[in-house]
Amino acid sequence: MVTAFFTTLLMALAFVVLQASSVLSQERPATFADLAEQVSPSVVNITTSTTVAGRLGPQGLVPEGSPFEEFFNQGPRGGPQRSSALGSGFVISDDGFIVTNNHVIEGADEILIEFYSGVELPAELIGTDPNTDIAVLKVDAVNLPFVNFGNSNGEGARVGDWVMAMGNPLGQGFSVSAGIVSARNRALSGTYDDYIQTDAAINRGNSGGPLFNMDGEVIGVNTAILSPTGGSIGIGFAMSSEVVVNVVDQLIEFGETRRGWLGVRIQDVTPDMVAAIDGLDGARGALVTDVPAGPAEDSGMMSGDVILIFDGIEIEDTRELVRIVGNSPVGKEVPVTVLREGDMEELTVVLGRRETSEAVAFPAAAPEEAPGEPSEILGLSLSPITPELSEQFSLTVEQGLVITGISPDSDAASKGLIEGDVITEASRQPVSSVADLKEQIDLAIEAGRTSVLMLVRRGGDPRFVALVLEE
Structure with missing residues (x-):
């Protein structure tokens, strides 16, 4: 009886393991080939040309007439010369709008787009946003295959989900790499950073290329890598589509960004501040340090207020507030909840435009020096x-x-x-x-x-x- 019981138990366990491995094998893609075939026609290689100052010749490096002189005399000795760079991008409309990184085309005199079919077309620069490193180009064409943006906060963009990167790594031409979403909401150095981290191989030349979810939607724009060697070590960053979509729409409509502006200076609430702020239950929100003339002052906001809720979203820190405000339309009426001297205050702010107002409200000021006095x-x-x-x-x-x-x-x-x-x-x-x-x-x-x-x-x-x- 005992032997029969253990035999039955082992069979049951084996069945469960088999079922589990069957489910896992169904969720893991057997191949990325169908997805690559579907989206490849929308991905492009980008070549830029730039005029740079001419180099000095080899004078002083080797004696004139030396047999080694030819090795140092590559190209003309003076005058302007042409420099080229490579990157990637992707088509977002059938009439030829293309998204890439700003650093791919920055300073370029000429931009050439190579399609997957081998066709090459010149591109016009529509607009750039250095803050998010996004640029929009346009080619004169119709009926182009294009891809759509997906939700970088939704299904298919969770930590652990499969993703596929496409682009032109190291100038080798169209290339595909696959991996998973390694982390979300990464910040590198920009004010509006919201990067997806991935272990899909990203190298030089992949910049500006798309990061796809398994539905063939773009959830990020491949922008940067973290590497001591300059090559992929499995830590790549793609600017999330949540940020990119808003920037692209503005660049296409206006040729520039028009970000919402609250008109305050803020800082994070640190744990040691909590005891000094009445009514605050933890280190959260954005602490207002200065309110010049502008939207926040008009709403009644004051220095010392802690912004806890903006437009229905609970605010964790200053980075989150800046990103949400920047993604909000200029002129929008926004409800804001602040903590003031232990009480919650409900305010309504009509957002201004950051690009035209910030420098006026917060002019640059000079620093200071040292020595002393009593008390x-x-x-x-x-x-x-x-x-x-x-x-x-x-x-x-x-x-x-x-x-x-x-x-x-x-x-x-x-x-x-x-x-x-x-x-x-x-x-x-x-x-x-x-x-x-x-x-x-x-x-x-x-x-x-x-x-x-x-x-x-x-x-x-x-x-x-x-x-x-x-x-």
Whole structure:
């Protein structure tokens, strides 16, 4: 009986394993050939030509008449010369609009598109966006095969899903590589970064090419690789279609981007700030540090507000807010929920346009320098602003307390404060004297807080810093 029982059990387990492996084999594509055949006619190779300054000849490198002179004398010795570069792209409409990377065509005098069929056509530059490294080109043609964008946040774009990259790696011509989505929402260095990370091989020349899901939809534009060698090591990045679609639509319609603009300076809420902000239950949202004349000020937003919800979306940090605002249309009425002194406030903001408004609202300001004065608080030597200190530190504000000295082992030093910084607010109250600051610190201690939130200005840039209160 026992033997029969174990035999039955083993058979049952074997059946389960067989079923599981059958399901896995059904989900894993047996081949990418059908997908490659379907989308290849829409992928293009891009060759650009640029005029560059001429090189000097070999003078001084080898003696004139030397047998080695010919090796150093490749091309003319002066005057302009032509330089070419290679990249990839893909067709998004039957009348010839093509998407690629900005860095593929930047500075090009001529752009030549080679189609999968071997046909070559010159392209016109429609518009570029260096912030997302996206460019749109146009060829004079009709009835072209094209591909559609897919949802980079939906099915087929999850971590672990299969993807296929196409392009012109190292100038070798049309090439296909496959892998999975390794990670999502990666940031490299740009304000609007939202990269899909993939282990599908991406090399030089793949830039601007499409990253496809298994439905043949473009969920990303292959843009960059992380590699100590310059070749693929399985860490490639494609700008997500969620970002690209909005940019492409604007470039086609206007020839430029028109991003929404809220009109605030913001910073992340750090864990040490939470105790200093009434009503905040964790390090989330975007803390407003400055509100110049503009959309946010018109809505009633104030410095010290914490933006928690924008247009119905809960905000985790400043990066997310900047991306969402930038992807919103100019002129849109947006509901915004902010935390202000422990209470939730509902505001409505009519977005401006970043490209035309930001530089006016936030003009560049000059930095500062060093040495000191008395009144020690929280490891800081503080002084009211005087004409001498204004000149010494090139101050751009007229009221506040200047940091003239700082203890190297203080919490303030660890938070990055330096001599010449100006404290203008404590606990959201303006301070112009040491007595003002002491009063706010005493009130914070009475309220049982372990830190006090200070608004500090360096040049023209404000930021909040939570300083730990001394026992």
